[in-house]
Amino acid sequence: MLTETLGPVLIANRGEIARRIIRTVKRMGLRAVAVHSEADADLPFVREADEAVLLGPASPAQSYLDTAKVLEAARATGAKSVHPGYGFLSENVAFARAVMDAGMIWIGPSPEAIDKMGDKINARNLMEAAGVPVAAGTREPVTDLSLALKAAEQIGYPVMVKTAGGGGGIGMSVAHDDEGLAKAYEQAARAASRFSGDALDGPAVLLERYIERARHVEVQILGLPDGRVLALGERDCSVQRRHQKVVEESPSPGITPELRERMLAAAVRAGEAVGYLGAGTVECLVDADKQDFVFLEMNTRLQVEHPVTELVTGLDLVELQLRVAAGESPEVAAEPRGHAIEFRVYAEDPKRFFPGPGVIKVWDEPTGDGVRVDSGYHAGNTVTPFYDPLMAKLCVHGSDRAEALEKGRKAVAEFAVEGPKNNLPFCAELLENTEFVTGDYDTGLVARMRS
Amino acid sequence: MVANVWKVVVSEGDTVSDGDTLVILESMKMEIPVIAEDDGVVTALKVAEGDVIQEGDLIAVIE
CATH class of the missing domain: 3.30.470.20 (ATP-grasp fold, B domain)
Known part of the structure; x- marks a missing residue:
């Protein structure tokens, strides 16, 4: 079985999804390594793994999002592969590359594919070129409100405002007029700076025609x-x-x-x-x-x-x-x-x-x-x-x-x-x-x- | 509800109006704005960014 080359598998996640992945890893006869924060030490996924490594304090930045700590845990336990689950580092291009550079198998698509799809503006343009239908919307990052207002005029209200790098609904909202757009734009820009750390040259926001119902x-x-x-x-x-x-x-x-x-x-x-x-x-x-x-x-x-x-x-x-x-x-x-x-x-x-x-x-x-x-x-x-x-x-x-x-x-x-x-x-x-x-x-x- | 104080928007001495955001809390990856329910002046601010607060805790006094 080729899958023998994967074990031990490090699961870089927590909660229900870590537990669910551990279940299949063990069923396939592979060792499962969990990583966890101090706050999660008592959760079932930590006990059900064959081995568990404490990453650090509760804050995600100091535990599940700390790529250096996760990679160190992988090295220390002799992990041959990393399953990222969803959220956290699962769509982090640099982390996927670092896992592969360390000689381990990344259980996911290539870093290039993650990168292409991770930016919603880029993904949208790529899909349009591949013949996949997309909604009327912006093809370049909308970096300030005046550009957003101009774009909304072309697309027609209502519009959906979202961040190019965001996921899980964070920073997304619908605007029905110019006033609503100002609010929605500010919210998206704030979310972009907070969750994705967008550069100072302006947040990458996109606008799309909103389909009601x-x-x-x-x-x-x-x-x-x-x-x-x-x-x-x-x-x-x-x-x-x-x-x-x-x-x-x-x-x-x-x-x-x-x-x-x-x-x-x-x-x-x-x-x-x-x-x-x-x-x-x-x-x-x-x-x-x-x-x-x-x-x-x-x-x-x-x-x-x-x-x-x-x-x-x-x-x-x-x-x-x-x-x-x-x-x-x-x-x-x-x-x-x-x-x-x-x-x-x-x-x-x-x-x-x-x-x-x-x-x-x-x-x-x-x-x-x-x-x-x-x-x-x-x-x-x-x-x-x-x-x-x-x-x-x-x-x-x-x-x-x-x-x-x-x-x-x-x-x-x-x-x-x-x-x-x-x-x-x-x-x-x-x-x-x-x-x-x-x-x-x-x-x-x-x-x-x-x- | 337990939440972290993510952002303190106002300062002591600020004049605020009904509906203004005073602080923004964060819990379980959700931003929760705390809104002024009256016009007035912020005479005391009892939280700082990074604090962990509970339901019932005093955040600010508006007079």
């Missing part, structure tokens, strides 16, 4: 060493708050088979355009009325919501990432079966979605046929304010959407969490919402539920 639908791709790029089906991620996903499902209830075919073909072209290797996601916005779509961005890593694809295809995407990183080009048949839904269980209040960290007093996960829980915590752990609020992903799989919804209702009701505030009551509410239940919803759904 759009669905967010993304395609899972897998690039193989033999040059093929496979599309492994889609996920509908239209249930969002603050432009961040809360619930995802597959197949999407909002696209016709004809549109699905076009989107999968475009995602393959997107991957081919950058010589993509491993698992990646091509995010699109879908105009459900017109049954048309535009490219949004590409995530060059494993996605939070990957279990939805795993449940309907029966594949293990982490295993496929490892095999591709080891140089294998496995034959993969992705015939979707049934319907899967994922609920992100966040430590936040279910009304206003404000963070609510705290000590977990009760943690009792639902079980049963077609129920999968990827969690990062158990009772007695503390959810701290230093990291994102994702505590667990509750996933259900049914023979059709109606059965998946029913399993979701039962599983949400059975999931007992006490201590931190949590959004399980929101999930229960969503499962009774007419728009969600009929499948006829868009990214404005959560805002409408709270207006």
Whole structure:
């Protein structure tokens, strides 16, 4: 087995995703090395790894984002490969290069592919050239407000304002007029300087035509060493708050088979355009009325919501990432079966979605046929304010959407969490919402539920 | 809620209006602006950037 060359595998992440990766690494007979901050020392992923290395204090900059410390941990433990998970260093070009320069295998696409897709302006231009549809928008960085106002006039309101380097919805907002644009631009510029450290010559912001009542639908791709790029089906991620996903499902209830075919073909072209290797996601916005779509961005890593694809295809995407990183080009048949839904269980209040960290007093996960829980915590752990609020992903799989919804209702009701505030009551509410239940919803759904 | 004080926008002695941002908190990768609910003068500022504060803690006094 080529994959023997990968072990030990260092997992440069925390929480539920570190735990999920460790599970597959160990199942494949490889050693799993965890790294962690002082704040995470008691979490399950640290205990479940074969070996764990303390990086430093809670602050991400001094632990999970400190590339020197992570590389030192890899050297000290004799790791042969690094899996970055999502977030943190997963799309950090310099880190990917440093891992490879140190003689280890980077479990992800090439640093060049990450670089090309990491800048949203560059990615957008590249996709347009590859024949993937994009929304009307700016092709150069918008570095000040007067340029933004000029661009908005050409594109036409409403416009979406976002940072070229941002991810996870940070710094994104919609402007309906000049006044709103001033506010949105300031917010994006601030986020750009804060999270990406944009140079002083101006923040890289882009503007795009905003599609109202759009669905967010993304395609899972897998690039193989033999040059093929496979599309492994889609996920509908239209249930969002603050432009961040809360619930995802597959197949999407909002696209016709004809549109699905076009989107999968475009995602393959997107991957081919950058010589993509491993698992990646091509995010699109879908105009459900017109049954048309535009490219949004590409995530060059494993996605939070990957279990939805795993449940309907029966594949293990982490295993496929490892095999591709080891140089294998496995034959993969992705015939979707049934319907899967994922609920992100966040430590936040279910009304206003404000963070609510705290000590977990009760943690009792639902079980049963077609129920999968990827969690990062158990009772007695503390959810701290230093990291994102994702505590667990509750996933259900049914023979059709109606059965998946029913399993979701039962599983949400059975999931007992006490201590931190949590959004399980929101999930229960969503499962009774007419728009969600009929499948006829868009990214404005959560805002409408709270207006 | 536990949060870090990410940015202190106003200083003691500043005149503020209803709706102005006083400080920006950060928790779980989310920015939470703390907004003045009245017009007045900031007579005391009880937090500094980098502080960790809890629900119920005093941030500023506006008179």
